[in-house]
Every structure is written in structure tokens, then in C-alpha cells.
Amino acid sequence: MTDHLAPLAAAVDSARGVWGEQAIESLPPGALMKLMEGLSEAQRLLDAGRARVAAEIARQSRPELGPAGLAKTQGFRNPTALIASVTGSGSGEASRLVKVGEATAPRMTLSGQQKPARHPFVAEALAAGRIGSPAASAIVTMLDRVALRADPTAIAEAERTLVEKAPGLGADQFAKLVTRAEAFLDPAGVTRREDELRADRATHMYEDRHGMLVVNSKFDPEHAAPVKAYIDTYVTAQLAAQRDENAPDAARPTIPQMQADALTLLAAHALGCASSDLPVQGATVVVRIDHADLVNETGYAAIDGLTQPVSVATARRMAGGGGIISCVLGSESEILDWGRRKRLFTEPQKLALVERDGGCAMCGAPPSHTKAHHLRWWARDAGPTDLSNGVLLCESCHHRIHDNGWDIRIAGAGTRAKVWFLPPAHVDAARTPRLGGRARFDYAA
Structure with missing residues (x-):
């Protein structure tokens, strides 16, 4: 078995060992989570393999080969159409696979020497199964877009940072991070985009046939x-x-x-x-x-x-x-501490918590969907109404933390402090802290 396929085979074997012959409904929560993690890792590794194969299909179908190109000999007008047909995906998904594969495959010089991939950090993380092709595509697309305007050193550091932060983030959350990274790399691009968006703002009103104003x-x-x-x-x-x-x-x-x-x-x-x-x-x-x-x-x-x-x-x-x-x-961040003089957090304190947490510190919901909660309860634990003892949580995350045994720790002081969530032992036996709050989504190279 080649080195490229060994990690994928190991991930599949691991998932097979958890699932075995059991019905999915009979698996306990811990095994169910382990199975999902194993299958997800296998999917990411499979994505990496598909991207490499797609890039090679594109290389063997390049225009200069004419009718002898792979895609045309198979009866397709271009490699994208061939890949879409084989995978059952759309042309957009096929194009993304080719783009990721080309950006992460080793390059060959005219003399036949092999050079590192154009995006080496993405290539390594993709091959290791830490990120999938959607995250890889988001990083590669953004970095290529700013390549002519941003400093090469900053671009390389941004690639490394985004690859490190990608695991554990959903697609929408990661898109937010990539957007912030692009603004950091190309601030002038923010202004250009704003001018376009401002010119495109509009409100259209009309009455439909039922008399509703739309x-x-x-x-x-x-x-x-x-x-x-x-x-x-x-x-x-x-x-x-x-x-x-x-x-x-x-x-x-x-x-x-x-x-x-x-x-x-x-x-x-x-x-x-x-x-x-x-x-x-x-x-x-x-x-x-x-x-x-x-x-x-x-x-x-x-x-x-x-x-x-x-x-x-x-x-x-x-x-x-x-x-x-x-x-x-x-x-230096200003620290707002009210001790036990007030039970409820004041408006200035809530604004300071918004600066630190960005909204719900656990799921990222906007500030308007959250409330300030004491970490050490006011009545039971004599907890003070201080920033270091407060956190912004939406209603759902608040109940999930209290009902399922999660702990919260605040590292640092003021609005630059970081919020860490400690999962219960039945979720993670090592109780590895998970970064929350604004620090999880803000980009800083």
C-alpha cells in the first residue's frame, strides 16, 4: 500500500472498528462521536486524494495536448466536465477539486526538478486529514486573490495561521475567519469592496396580487x-x-x-x-x-x-x-470591575463583554442574542459581578453548559482576556480546553 493511501486506510479501519456489526442506534454517545470523527477524518483524507487526482486529470487534459488530452479521449470537452461526470458533482465542485489539487501538488521545473507545492501549509494539512477540500479551497482562493497586493511574507504567515485555526470550525465560521484575514492582508481591498457594495444598495417595493407590500x-x-x-x-x-x-x-x-x-x-x-x-x-x-x-x-x-x-x-x-x-x-484594555456592589451586569460591563466575547462565547451568535452570566453564581458561590466572572452566552449554549457539565475559564484580564471551554470527561477524557469568544474568530497574523 502506498504512503498516500495508508492514512486513509487507517481512518477507515478505525471507523470500522467502532461501528463493526452493530446497529448505529445501539452505539453509546462516546462511540457515536468517535465514529463521526473517524468518518470525517476519512472524508477529509479522501478529499485530499480526489483533489490530487483531479489536478492530474487536468494536467493530462491541458489544451496544448489537443484531441490526445485525457478528457477529450474520454469523450468530454474539458477536465471539469469529466470530473463532474465521474464524481456526480456539479462543475463548480469539480473546478474546486482541480484548483485545490493544483495548489497543493508538488511542482516540476522545466529541468525536471521537484519543487514544494504553491501552498505548502495547506498541502500538508490536507494530506494529513486535518482540513478538507472546502477549507483548503477557501484559503487558496483568498490568498490567490490578494497575492499581487499583499506582502509575500504576510501571505505565508496567513496561510499557516488559517490552517492552524481551521480544524473545529464549521464552514460559516471559517468563512468569517478567512474574510477577516483578507481584510488584514489587503485593507485597501476593503475600501474597494465597500464602494461596490454601497453603489449596489437598493430597496424594491411592490404590491403583490394579494395586496401584500413586498x-x-x-x-x-x-x-x-x-x-x-x-x-x-x-x-x-x-x-x-x-x-x-x-x-x-x-x-x-x-x-x-x-x-x-x-x-x-x-x-x-x-x-x-x-x-x-x-x-x-x-x-x-x-x-x-x-x-x-x-x-x-x-x-x-x-x-x-x-x-x-x-x-x-x-x-x-x-x-x-x-x-x-x-x-x-x-x-492596554480597561478593566471594569464592580465586585459585589451590583448583582446584574451594567451596560458598560456588557459592552466590555461584547468586546471580549464578540457575542455568544461558545457558538458565536451575535451579541443581541446573548445575556451576561456569572461563572461563579451570585447567590450560591458569592461570585462577583466582574468581567473576570462573566461571560456572554445565548440561551441554548447556557443550558448546554449547565446541563452537560462544561466548565469555563477566563485567561487574562479586561477585554483582551480569552475564554476557554473545558468539555466534560464523557466528551473528552483529557478535558482539553477549547478556545471560545472573539479570539476564536478574529484574525491576527
């Missing part, structure tokens, strides 16, 4: 931030109110209906200008930027609740408007 809008990050903050805050308040009501589920509005209600009430308030009728207070947009970037007009800024970074110029413009809080972070 509103279809798209906003650039600058204009989206206050809209999203208000709607998210309104929906969160409505969901909290529902828990205190006894109305049947069928009579309760859905989340899309609540979002529509939020816009309706906001428009009614603006027309009537009666502040006492505003159903939600405290919807806040926070724009975050490092002091050095603000002074030197370098880097980029971030808006809570939105994935896309914004330029320094946009951050300054937003900070000059009402309802916007600009948070400038220096080299």
Missing part, C-alpha cells in the same frame, strides 16, 4: 448595521416576552413575522416621533478599531453583528452619527 432590500455594511441591530434587539425582546405568556404556539408570531413587525414599528415611530412608543431601547451599534489604525488610517474596523470588515473612513463616518458607539482599543 419589500426586498440589500444594504452595504455601513447602512446594514443599524437596521440589523434594531431588528435583532426587537426579536430578542419579543422572544423573551413569549416565554412569559401562555398563548398557544400557533398564536405566536414567527421570527420572520417579528422582523416584519420591527420594521413596521420603527417606521411608525419615525413618522409619529413619539419616543415613549418605541418598543425597544438600547439597540446599539459598536464600531471597533485599534487606536494606531485610527490615527494612521491603516487596517480596518469591525461592526458587531456583521461579518464584513469596514474601512477606517467608514468607521469615522459612522462614529459621527447618532446611536453609534466607537470603541477605540489601545495597547
Whole structure:
């Protein structure tokens, strides 16, 4: 057996050993998780093999070979069509396999000497089964996009950093990280993209045949931030109110209906200008930027609740408007500690927790979906209402932590501290800490 296939065979054998002849329903939770991990590792290793094969098919089908190329001799117009037919995938998936394979395969010089892959860190992680082809494709595509504008050393460091952070992140979470990395490597690109998005913002309204007003809008990050903050805050308040009501589920509005209600009430308030009728207070947009970037007009800024970074110029413009809080972070973070003088976390403390946790520290849900919770309980453990004893969690993660025996540790002080989640022994016998909070998703080369 070749060295390329040995890891794949080992992963399959491991999964087969867990599953065996048993029915999947009879496996205990620990074995079920081990099986999923084994099958996922096998899938990633299989992805690596398919990418290498796809790249070789493309090489043997290159245009200069004409009718003698592999794809055409097999009856296909190009290698993408051949791969899509064999794999049963679409042309986009086939193209991605070829691109990943070409970026991670060893290169040959004109003299016949072998050189390392164009993206060696991605190639090594892919071959080892630590990342799959979707993550590899996201990294390669982004790095190739900024290659002509970013420093080569920074690109290499970004590749290494992204490969290290990819394991354990879902596709949507990893996409957020790659987006931040691109902004770091090419801040000017953020401004170019913003100009395009700003020019493309639009709202279309029409009445359908039933008399419904249909509103279809798209906003650039600058204009989206206050809209999203208000709607998210309104929906969160409505969901909290529902828990205190006894109305049947069928009579309760859905989340899309609540979002529509939020816009309706906001428009009614603006027309009537009666502040006492505003159903939600405290919807806040926070724009975050490092002091050095603000002074030197370098880097980029971030808006809570939105994935896309914004330029320094946009951050300054937003900070000059009402309802916007600009948070400038220096080299030292301010520590807000209230001890046991207050049981509930104050608004300044909650904003500081947002700076540290970014939203739900466990799953990454936006700040408007979270509440500040004591790590050491106020009543039972005499826990203080301090940043070091608080964490932002959504309702689901809060229950999961308390019900399943997870522990939380805060390393460091202030808004630059890191949140670590310790799984229970039945999930991980070694109880290996898992990084949470903003540090898990923020990119820093």
C-alpha cells in the first residue's frame, strides 16, 4: 500500500472498528462521536486524494495536448466536465477539486526538478486529514486573490495561521475567519469592496396580487448595521416576552413575522416621533478599531453583528452619527470591575463583554442574542459581578453548559482576556480546553 493511501486506510479501519456489526442506534454517545470523527477524518483524507487526482486529470487534459488530452479521449470537452461526470458533482465542485489539487501538488521545473507545492501549509494539512477540500479551497482562493497586493511574507504567515485555526470550525465560521484575514492582508481591498457594495444598495417595493407590500432590500455594511441591530434587539425582546405568556404556539408570531413587525414599528415611530412608543431601547451599534489604525488610517474596523470588515473612513463616518458607539482599543484594555456592589451586569460591563466575547462565547451568535452570566453564581458561590466572572452566552449554549457539565475559564484580564471551554470527561477524557469568544474568530497574523 502506498504512503498516500495508508492514512486513509487507517481512518477507515478505525471507523470500522467502532461501528463493526452493530446497529448505529445501539452505539453509546462516546462511540457515536468517535465514529463521526473517524468518518470525517476519512472524508477529509479522501478529499485530499480526489483533489490530487483531479489536478492530474487536468494536467493530462491541458489544451496544448489537443484531441490526445485525457478528457477529450474520454469523450468530454474539458477536465471539469469529466470530473463532474465521474464524481456526480456539479462543475463548480469539480473546478474546486482541480484548483485545490493544483495548489497543493508538488511542482516540476522545466529541468525536471521537484519543487514544494504553491501552498505548502495547506498541502500538508490536507494530506494529513486535518482540513478538507472546502477549507483548503477557501484559503487558496483568498490568498490567490490578494497575492499581487499583499506582502509575500504576510501571505505565508496567513496561510499557516488559517490552517492552524481551521480544524473545529464549521464552514460559516471559517468563512468569517478567512474574510477577516483578507481584510488584514489587503485593507485597501476593503475600501474597494465597500464602494461596490454601497453603489449596489437598493430597496424594491411592490404590491403583490394579494395586496401584500413586498419589500426586498440589500444594504452595504455601513447602512446594514443599524437596521440589523434594531431588528435583532426587537426579536430578542419579543422572544423573551413569549416565554412569559401562555398563548398557544400557533398564536405566536414567527421570527420572520417579528422582523416584519420591527420594521413596521420603527417606521411608525419615525413618522409619529413619539419616543415613549418605541418598543425597544438600547439597540446599539459598536464600531471597533485599534487606536494606531485610527490615527494612521491603516487596517480596518469591525461592526458587531456583521461579518464584513469596514474601512477606517467608514468607521469615522459612522462614529459621527447618532446611536453609534466607537470603541477605540489601545495597547492596554480597561478593566471594569464592580465586585459585589451590583448583582446584574451594567451596560458598560456588557459592552466590555461584547468586546471580549464578540457575542455568544461558545457558538458565536451575535451579541443581541446573548445575556451576561456569572461563572461563579451570585447567590450560591458569592461570585462577583466582574468581567473576570462573566461571560456572554445565548440561551441554548447556557443550558448546554449547565446541563452537560462544561466548565469555563477566563485567561487574562479586561477585554483582551480569552475564554476557554473545558468539555466534560464523557466528551473528552483529557478535558482539553477549547478556545471560545472573539479570539476564536478574529484574525491576527
